[in-house]
Amino acid sequence: MTAIYLLLAIITIICYIHKHYVGFLVCYLGLISCLWMLDTTGTPASLGGDMCIFVNIVLFLMLLLTRKISFRKRQRDKFSIYIFIYILFYLIELTITVITNNETLLMALKVIRVPFVFLSYYLMRLIPLKSFKRFLKIGLLITLFQGLLFYLQFAGIFLMKGCDEERILKFGFKSALNIPTLSIFYLFYVLKSKYVKHWRYPILFFLLGIVFLTYVRTNILAILIAMFVYLLMNNDRKKRRSLLFITIISIPLAINFISTKSSATSSSLRDDVRWLVQNRGDYSQIDASAGSFTFRMGILAERWDYLLSHPQYLLTGVGTIHEDSPYCYKRFNFMLGTRNEERYNEYCLIESGDIAWSPVLLRYGLTGIVLHVALFVLVFSNCRKRRDLLMIIIPLYIYLFIRTFDGAFFESYEMLYLTSLCMAMTYRANYQKEELSV
Numbered sequence: 001m002t003a004i005y006l007l008l009a010i011i012t013i014i015c016y017i018h019k020h021y022v023g024f025l026v027c028y029l030g031l032i033s034c035l036w037m038l039d040t041t042g043t044p045a046s047l048g049g050d051m052c053i054f055v056n057i058v059l060f061l062m063l064l065l066t067r068k069i070s071f072r073k074r075q076r077d078k079f080s081i082y083i084f085i086y087i088l089f090y091l092i093e094l095t096i097t098v099i100t101n102n103e104t105l106l107m108a109l110k111v112i113r114v115p116f117v118f119l120s121y122y123l124m125r126l127i128p129l130k131s132f133k134r135f136l137k138i139g140l141l142i143t144l145f146q147g148l149l150f151y152l153q154f155a156g157i158f159l160m161k162g163c164d165e166e167r168i169l170k171f172g173f174k175s176a177l178n179i180p181t182l183s184i185f186y187l188f189y190v191l192k193s194k195y196v197k198h199w200r201y202p203i204l205f206f207l208l209g210i211v212f213l214t215y216v217r218t219n220i221l222a223i224l225i226a227m228f229v230y231l232l233m234n235n236d237r238k239k240r241r242s243l244l245f246i247t248i249i250s251i252p253l254a255i256n257f258i259s260t261k262s263s264a265t266s267s268s269l270r271d272d273v274r275w276l277v278q279n280r281g282d283y284s285q286i287d288a289s290a291g292s293f294t295f296r297m298g299i300l301a302e303r304w305d306y307l308l309s310h311p312q313y314l315l316t317g318v319g320t321i322h323e324d325s326p327y328c329y330k331r332f333n334f335m336l337g338t339r340n341e342e343r344y345n346e347y348c349l350i351e352s353g354d355i356a357w358s359p360v361l362l363r364y365g366l367t368g369i370v371l372h373v374a375l376f377v378l379v380f381s382n383c384r385k386r387r388d389l390l391m392i393i394i395p396l397y398i399y400l401f402i403r404t405f406d407g408a409f410f411e412s413y414e415m416l417y418l419t420s421l422c423m424a425m426t427y428r429a430n431y432q433k434e435e436l437s438v
């Protein structure tokens with residue numbers, strides 16, 4: 001499969017060089033999503049992301065040499081400056097970590113490779129708005145096809161990347177987490193786009209059903225909150241009434257899915273919060289297999305306690321130490337961590353698929369927290385006054401911010417790619433002084 005990914009990466013580069021930008025965007029999505037989520041061979045999910053980094057570096061250097069990318073004042077924008085600072089921060093952390101002999105160079109490089117997905121922004125912001133419009137139409141068709149494959153899992157037909165057959169029957173009810181890469185983006189897209197005028201609400205319910213079938217409580221609550229925010233932002237009275245009706249009828253459905261999950265885990269969100277407040281610091285009593293709110297907050301609190309007991313790391317963290325390195329498992333002895341049988345202790349000491357802020361806090365300290373929160377602040381500030389299709393970025397990133405407390409974000413190739421895509425479209429709309437309307 002490596003040869004196939006490499007071939008697709010080369011095609012992606014060729015498409016960009018020859019200005020076949022729609023082909024570039026479709027191929028890039030194929031790489032970042034493991035061949036559009038069709039690769040079920042067991043290939044590591046990181047392979048496609050690493051190929052995207054390869055594409056980014058090749059094209060970024062080429063554009064630098066041809067001076068199509070420049071850091072002169074007239075070509076700067078807030079997000080390009082942010083990415084420069086973001087990647088520079090990671091490189092400084094790597095340098096300090098290696099110099100102080102807290103990690104080997106190779107392992108430290110493996111830690112900081114994911115942020116280089118952000119280089120795609122410099123490539124995408126040169127793409128004309130008309131190419132983005134065409135890509136968004138194609139991307140919707142890809143997402144709907146992936147959504148069909150998602151639903152087929154519940155009929156016992158597994159044709160989609162990331163399927164966990166054991167999970168589907170784990171709680172006594174069927175659920176799956178491998179939702180289509182751009183499903184949440186398109187959930188809001190169909191609310192604003194003219195392209196799906198007559199199919200708007202069937203597609204909306206189709207995508208909303210995917211969110212509910214994850215049975216992830218934070219996921220369901222986040223989408224309802226984000227939909228409510230979109231409702232407040234929308235000036236079209238007819239659409240507001242329709243969306244209000246959809247939101248209202250979605251609430252009992254959401255409650256049913258949340259209750260089903262809570263009864264299966266013998267824990268409600270309210271119970272999780274109460275327990276955490278009453279038993280602060282008693283990590284031995286937290287069920288590490290439950291994946292509850294208590295568990296996620298416990299992971300974060302335990303790392304925070306470590307920094308407080310080692311104040312020299314409070315501002316800048318322990319550095320770019322890799323999860324699989326002896327420097328990690330011989331140094332840390334945390335009681336809580338994301339379960340992973342491939343790890344040394346069968347759970348993660350640094351990485352976390354349960355909460356995005358835990359590895360950020362431990363590795364990069366309070367400075368890292370501020371830098372990563374600034375990402376969301378910048379996204380909101382760039383899109384808060386928009387009234388075209390790009391206004392959906394606000395509710396989308398409210399949803400994604402809430403989800404950072406229940407999953408990975410900054411270590412996710414897909415999330416950084418989505419951010420680059422959204423910000424590049426915003427930049428082009430501003431640069432061309434056009435509204436993005438599809």
